[in-house]
Amino acid sequence: MDIGEAAKRSNLPASTIRYYEEIGLIKSIGRCGIKRVFASDIVQRLAFISLGRAAGLSLDEIKQMLLHGNMQVNRDLLLSKADEIEAQINQLTLMRDSLRHAANCPAADHFECPKFLKLLKLATGRWNKSRR
Amino acid sequence: MDIGEAAKRSNLPASTIRYYEEIGLIKSIGRCGIKRVFASDIVQRLAFISLGRAAGLSLDEIKQMLLHGNMQVNRDLLLSKADEIEAQINQLTLMRDSLRHAANCPAADHFECPKFLKLLKLATGRWNKSRR
DNA sequence: CCTTGACTTAAAGTTGACTTGAAGTTGTAG
DNA sequence: CTACAACTTCAAGTCAACTTTAAGTCAAGG
Known part of the structure; x- marks a missing residue:
């Protein structure tokens, strides 16, 4: 999925998605030529971020939650x-x-x-x- | 009441209170020499502002609510x-x-x-x- | 008289979360 | 071949809501 598709599906501007990647909140799985390629679950992840933002969390806080995919470490944080x-x-x-x-x-x-x-x-x- | 007293009672820094006055969110009732003097209900008003902020309202939105003291106009807004x-x-x-x-x-x-x-x-x- | 501490102003600086701009690179359509 | 849309980077700009700084005013105490 390219960034345009991700933008459409997540209802976020491409610039925001690039910014999120820049600060390490999300990752692309690679490049097709020069273009970023995202896994399809990026949509859910972006949805989680949007939900977190709407709930008043900072990007840093959200990052903490996404970092440990396993979430053993930060059950307490959650x-x-x-x-x-x-x-x-x-x-x-x-x-x-x-x-x-x-x-x-x-x-x-x-x-x-x-x-x-x-x-x-x-x-x-x-x-x-x-x-x- | 001077600004220090208001700051103490509202648990807000004096700089914030000055800023709120500057943008017309609150008013002092005059000056004693060079110092601002506030009515005692300033504490409640500041509490309302803090509550609004904690609830995620912008200062502009809060201003709208405080402007029409009578609130006839903006019942719908509320x-x-x-x-x-x-x-x-x-x-x-x-x-x-x-x-x-x-x-x-x-x-x-x-x-x-x-x-x-x-x-x-x-x-x-x-x-x-x-x-x- | 002099210092201290709480106030004053105006202007500049800070932070988080983006957005915008300029300049360049692709892949496809005419 | 050329134009075009959609991507790219990096730097700079924007916004709200404050905070900080520098320089000054004033009343009270020693």
């Missing part, structure tokens, strides 16, 4: 990442609720609404633990 | 942001599940494990809608 993500889910849930409340609350200024402030306080209590 | 955040929660949930699965699955290479791939596929289906 689990701790999962926990971090769960913490972020809680964060987001609070934000979502705050926004929905703000949209429905008749208060003139939300920073005077006790419910809104309570949500905020709840939120602020949490993020010292899981701050990036 | 709700649509809430929906976006909910979409991201679903994203993150998938990522969390993928990671937990990967940590527990005995497969040598996770890109050959059908469950893992299924999670990936589920994830990839979603993110075209809510991509940043």
